[in-house]
Amino acid sequence: MRAGRLVADLQVAGRVEAGFTAEPGEVLAVIGPNGAGKSSLLHAIAGLVDATGRARLGDTDLLALPVRERRVGLVFQGQLLFPHLTALDNVAFGLRARGASRAESEAVARDWLERFGIADLAGRRPRELSGGQAQRVAIARALATGPDVLLLDEPFTGLDVSVQMALRMELGRHLRDFPGVALLVTHDAIDALTLADRVLVLDGGRVAQVGPPAEVAAEPRTSHVARLVGLNLVADGDTLLAFPPDAVVVSLQEPEGSTRLRWRGPIATLAPHGDAVRLMVHASPDLLADLTPAAATELGLVPGREVWLSTKATAVSRYPARR
Amino acid sequence: MRAGRLVADLQVAGRVEAGFTAEPGEVLAVIGPNGAGKSSLLHAIAGLVDATGRARLGDTDLLALPVRERRVGLVFQGQLLFPHLTALDNVAFGLRARGASRAESEAVARDWLERFGIADLAGRRPRELSGGQAQRVAIARALATGPDVLLLDEPFTGLDVSVQMALRMELGRHLRDFPGVALLVTHDAIDALTLADRVLVLDGGRVAQVGPPAEVAAEPRTSHVARLVGLNLVADGDTLLAFPPDAVVVSLQEPEGSTRLRWRGPIATLAPHGDAVRLMVHASPDLLADLTPAAATELGLVPGREVWLSTKATAVSRYPARR
Amino acid sequence: MRDRLGRPPALLVLPAVLATLLLLVPLVAMVASTSWQDLPGHLTSRTALDALRISLVTSTVAIAACLLLGLPLAWLLARVDFRGRGALRALVTVPLVLPPVVAGVALRSAFGRTGLVGEPLLAWTGFAFPFTTWGVVLAHVFVSMPFVVIAIEGALRSADPRYDAAAATLGATRWTTFRRVTVPLALPGVVAGTVLGWARSLGEFGATITFNGNYPGTTQTMPTLIYVTRQSDQDAALSLSLLMLLVSIGVLIALRDHWLGTP
Amino acid sequence: MRDRLGRPPALLVLPAVLATLLLLVPLVAMVASTSWQDLPGHLTSRTALDALRISLVTSTVAIAACLLLGLPLAWLLARVDFRGRGALRALVTVPLVLPPVVAGVALRSAFGRTGLVGEPLLAWTGFAFPFTTWGVVLAHVFVSMPFVVIAIEGALRSADPRYDAAAATLGATRWTTFRRVTVPLALPGVVAGTVLGWARSLGEFGATITFNGNYPGTTQTMPTLIYVTRQSDQDAALSLSLLMLLVSIGVLIALRDHWLGTP
Amino acid sequence: GGEGGAGAHGELTVLAAASLTDVFEELATPFESEHGVDVRFSFGSSTDLAEQVADGAPGDVLATADEASMSLAEDAGAAREAVTFATNVLTIVVPEGNPAGIASLADLADATWVRCADEAPCGKVAQAVLEAEGVTAEPVSLEEDVRATLDKVLSGEADAGLVYATDAVAAADDVDAVEIPGADEVPTSYLAATLEQSEHPELAADWLAWVTSEEGRTILHDAGFGTP
Numbered sequence A, B: 001m002r003a004g005r006l007v008a009d010l011q012v013a014g015r016v017e018a019g020f021t022a023e024p025g026e027v028l029a030v031i032g033p034n035g036a037g038k039s040s041l042l043h044a045i046a047g048l049v050d051a052t053g054r055a056r057l058g059d060t061d062l063l064a065l066p067v068r069e070r071r072v073g074l075v076f077q078g079q080l081l082f083p084h085l086t087a088l089d090n091v092a093f094g095l096r097a098r099g100a101s102r103a104e105s106e107a108v109a110r111d112w113l114e115r116f117g118i119a120d121l122a123g124r125r126p127r128e129l130s131g132g133q134a135q136r137v138a139i140a141r142a143l144a145t146g147p148d149v150l151l152l153d154e155p156f157t158g159l160d161v162s163v164q165m166a167l168r169m170e171l172g173r174h175l176r177d178f179p180g181v182a183l184l185v186t187h188d189a190i191d192a193l194t195l196a197d198r199v200l201v202l203d204g205g206r207v208a209q210v211g212p213p214a215e216v217a218a219e220p221r222t223s224h225v226a227r228l229v230g231l232n233l234v235a236d237g238d239t240l241l242a243f244p245p246d247a248v249v250v251s252l253q254e255p256e257g258s259t260r261l262r263w264r265g266p267i268a269t270l271a272p273h274g275d276a277v278r279l280m281v282h283a284s285p286d287l288l289a290d291l292t293p294a295a296a297t298e299l300g301l302v303p304g305r306e307v308w309l310s311t312k313a314t315a316v317s318r319y320p321a322r323r
Numbered sequence C, D: 001m002r003d004r005l006g007r008p009p010a011l012l013v014l015p016a017v018l019a020t021l022l023l024l025v026p027l028v029a030m031v032a033s034t035s036w037q038d039l040p041g042h043l044t045s046r047t048a049l050d051a052l053r054i055s056l057v058t059s060t061v062a063i064a065a066c067l068l069l070g071l072p073l074a075w076l077l078a079r080v081d082f083r084g085r086g087a088l089r090a091l092v093t094v095p096l097v098l099p100p101v102v103a104g105v106a107l108r109s110a111f112g113r114t115g116l117v118g119e120p121l122l123a124w125t126g127f128a129f130p131f132t133t134w135g136v137v138l139a140h141v142f143v144s145m146p147f148v149v150i151a152i153e154g155a156l157r158s159a160d161p162r163y164d165a166a167a168a169t170l171g172a173t174r175w176t177t178f179r180r181v182t183v184p185l186a187l188p189g190v191v192a193g194t195v196l197g198w199a200r201s202l203g204e205f206g207a208t209i210t211f212n213g214n215y216p217g218t219t220q221t222m223p224t225l226i227y228v229t230r231q232s233d234q235d236a237a238l239s240l241s242l243l244m245l246l247v248s249i250g251v252l253i254a255l256r257d258h259w260l261g262t263p
Numbered sequence E: 001g002g003e004g005g006a007g008a009h010g011e012l013t014v015l016a017a018a019s020l021t022d023v024f025e026e027l028a029t030p031f032e033s034e035h036g037v038d039v040r041f042s043f044g045s046s047t048d049l050a051e052q053v054a055d056g057a058p059g060d061v062l063a064t065a066d067e068a069s070m071s072l073a074e075d076a077g078a079a080r081e082a083v084t085f086a087t088n089v090l091t092i093v094v095p096e097g098n099p100a101g102i103a104s105l106a107d108l109a110d111a112t113w114v115r116c117a118d119e120a121p122c123g124k125v126a127q128a129v130l131e132a133e134g135v136t137a138e139p140v141s142l143e144e145d146v147r148a149t150l151d152k153v154l155s156g157e158a159d160a161g162l163v164y165a166t167d168a169v170a171a172a173d174d175v176d177a178v179e180i181p182g183a184d185e186v187p188t189s190y191l192a193a194t195l196e197q198s199e200h201p202e203l204a205a206d207w208l209a210w211v212t213s214e215e216g217r218t219i220l221h222d223a224g225f226g227t228p
């Protein structure tokens, strides 16, 4: 096992260009909008796309190694389970490829299926599995070989809530003991905040922010992260302003006072959100506002209606927009 | 356009066995755990698996028709975009197949891509798209033909928050005007609660519950739905008891009083949830409990520790477990 | 996705090199023992040019017919469940194992002037296949069709049938699906089948000469010309073979470039 | 996923039926004009049985060799990017267009007693290919290899290469990947290539007789026996062909069942 | 006279055994200029040609290398009465310089040698000759026809082969011939006949007359053929 610090600075032409380091044992969540380059980054580390730059794991230069010697465990976004092999054989594949005996591999594979609650489906081909069942097989397949680096590309997609919760637990336990580096791509704030030690935010192929989950959640630098953690984000010159939707006041007339923190625009949507009603308003930028159902009815809010939004300066956190 | 009531009672051997009706214009959310038979149900309606039973759309017997004449728009769980066609051609495919001219089809397809924010990717092959971009193409492809029945199998998987929000809006708008029946498979409570007129709950291949979202959310009949809407669900003979995690009291000693509403078990996980700490306890069944971080620290709660849970009878809603 | 997966292993490269040598050495040896100076002579000889033209035309027409008829048959075998599919697949294989001369005899029993089909055909239309260029095409189609069908069926069965289902949900008829999804997805296999069929038909000799004779200008193809020339002049025969090789390589390379972008 | 997609359209069924008829009618006509009562006679004739045995053995050994060498070559052409790939692919196609007799001549120039490789081979080991059963195998391999390689390459290229990448991330060498992922995924195409190659080799006549001659018990295969028999006894030749057909159909059906489960 | 036969624009089609390729082409040149017509050949194996003629192959004259094939065509009623226009005898050919030192049929015993298959016309002759000479040596190969037999010697694969004298003459540059005493006891005959389907019966008859004429025989003789 080559546990070690992962120091990467990788470029995939036209897709991603990102530098970061990750300590052994660390779980790094990779978040960002669609097309930000998350999968490309993982594939570059795994060696599946041509990348330039550097990627060192401890003393090893990953870029100089062919895919199979990089010892990564990759959960593909599209699963890519071998269609001609059973669930069991899919999971056992990596072990057998690394030289374990058939009996041994199958025992380990069966154990993983068991852990993921699909032991009874061991004999099925991928085509005979439901989407969520197949996803579990895909995760098991990547973990079973005991890789040095774990690359999980949206591992929880298609899983039902209980399985997601169970798997998050299972994976959390696994990752806590895991001596290597793990990269977890996700669109879910909970994953990023609960499973990760640090969060790497990609935007347009570049690193927009790196930091502990709490910091990223509190001071998001991209509108994507702000939306993910449910904050409004407004740029004011070199300063960013973040504030929660329930700190936004909605009114039909221009609010009084000299605050610069006011915006105007038509209501785009209006939907229940917990006990509140959540508005999305097409101001520049789009802003969220929560208010009580009673207030919403009273104001006669309907999609399309122009409203004013304002917020108290005290509810706003301000921080520089530096990179 | 054959808008009409969808009356279905379909069996796919070993996979699903479900009867339901849906009025024209109605959006029916289909929820249930992995392997519950959601995709199988959609495929049976589309004609992609051998199904027995009945399926009438207005006056038309769907089962008697070959796939292409059923005029369904299906978003596959695995996308299945044509790998040899560009995004534009993928979306235009259905229109051309139904006889539109090339120019016309492409114009409509371009319009759909525009709406989904991926017009600039029109010339890319599926393999050159990110997962979320491809998913948007898949949705556009299904909607573009103007089908009589819409079958959306987890359409929002892999989409980032803002796109999800935008698409939910876009789709919501589309569905509001849509005169046909729409079935929406989802693992996300928000989709089920905000987009659907009614919710169909599948469990183990059978219909467990049908009803308006609010009703299903308030009185869930399966542990899956309870988990989905964040409730604890306990069976008491023929009666079901539902209560929220924040109504659960955690203690180290057996709680006093004569309430039957108490359980005991080891803590499985412990994770931040909003401002609270959420516990999952392996009682029978598994139960969730929210408490303040302060309380959690004070009680010295760690995974593995045995705790008692109880809840006030007033916080519990009781309802019969009939089908 | 190429060498990133690791260097091709000796276990695969070695046999591949051996295979290449096995194919290369005889060609080199043959070319080495051929007199290149005859080549220009053939290029101006009426007989050689006629034969070359007939060869190219008949194989091209034949492969077009093979695709027109064989592609649907391959599709039927790969995608449609019907009674007797196994038997039909076996039937398609049969002409493969016929020695070409026997294939010629079989063709004659069917399409000869007194054949099962040939006799009524002659009676009604006055047309008979044997000894005409159409007869050559017919012989080529008969011997090449199995290659085309079997190679393409194999490729179609490797391709994912779920795309067909996706096309159907989008309202495509089976015909549209065939044209716009199934065949494009299996294109490399279809091209392979076409190349095999065309080449088989270009090299075809036994069935053609048995069924159609060897009339310069109408039924004499390159292989039959080579056969006749070999009777008197070994060297000329070899250099005719060389001419044919060069032309066919040219055609194949052009085709590949055209169909598949970079080769 | 079969007829749910709609009935197969006439546009596809009609050509397929035509293709079937085209293949079927000559066979029926031939079988009809063959004397079945000779068949048992051949089954007890030493010459016929010898020829049948040699045919089956040499084609089977040849197809084994073709797979052993050709499958790696097909893989190399389909999956590995290297300089000269286009040229190599063209080279593989060349023997396809050689008329069989010319193929025999080419083989002789290489492996004959005075051939490029044959002469040193004879000098060192005292062994020469011509007139031996090994020579027959060599000829079969030479003519069948291109069919095997091209058909399989087509199938490999239709299969999704991302599975190879997935296998590599799981630690599989290219060899393991080849064996456990690439080939199984393209199995229908590999089987098709094998069938084509075996059948081609079973029906092979020109190259074999040119390179190896024709001697009962060592180099006389069914096609050569049929050919020489035809010169004196047409009916016997046809009924020998029939025997060969029946045997090869039997083998093919058995193979398919064994390899592919239900046919 | 130059303007005879079927007219200046006619075309004569001759179906002939492959072993006649060279000599018939030589015979055609004077015939063409004399009759002002084109002579077109379709060469093939005698059996094939006979069968084709029986099946109505277009043509005016059929020339076969044996009697059996001709009778096949005659039995089918496609050929009119045949005439024997040439004969051929068997000879031994060896590669240039005779590396194996073959001087007679008896020397074949230790050599790698080839002959035609029993079923082929040349094989029947070979069988008869060998039997007459009491030779029991086994060849390494029974070739499909005389051309293939010669081919094995030409290429050096065989030390000797039994072929027709005409083949030895045609390949004289590359092979040496060793005459077989007594071979003329078992000659083979070349037959020619005009065809029922002939569109130019007179011209066809002229061709027959030409090959059997004195001049024709000379040309045949130069090519190594005997005359009946």
Ligand SMILES: Nc1ncnc2c1ncn2[C@@H]1O[C@H](COP(=O)(O)OP(=O)(O)OP(=O)(O)O)[C@@H](O)[C@H]1O
Pocket: A014, A015, A016, A032, A033, A034, A035, A036, A037, A038, A039, A040, A041, A077, B127, B128, B129, B130, B131, B132, B133, B158, B160
């Ligand atoms: N093979 C390719 N060729 C060219 N461009 C590509 C290719 N694959 C992806 N891209 C582009 O590169 C960018 C990054 O893609 P990537 O798949 O890394 O995004 P992602 O962050 O994983 O997005 P998602 O959340 O949607 O999965 C996208 O704009 C995508 O369109």
Ligand SMILES: Nc1ncnc2c1ncn2[C@@H]1O[C@H](COP(=O)(O)OP(=O)(O)OP(=O)(O)O)[C@@H](O)[C@H]1O
Pocket: A127, A128, A129, A130, A131, A132, A133, A158, A160, B014, B015, B016, B032, B033, B034, B035, B036, B037, B038, B039, B040, B041, B077
């Ligand atoms: N082709 C098949 N053959 C046999 N069983 C199958 C096949 N496809 C699916 N199944 C089984 O049928 C059940 C229902 O599958 P289905 O795909 O409908 O589930 P689902 O509700 O869509 O699940 P998910 O949320 O994971 O997508 C599952 O148990 C699955 O394993």
Ligand SMILES: [Mg+2]
Pocket: A038, A039, A040, A077, A153, B130, B131, B132
């Ligand atoms: Mg991605």
Ligand SMILES: [Mg+2]
Pocket: A130, A131, A132, B038, B039, B040, B077, B153
């Ligand atoms: Mg599903």
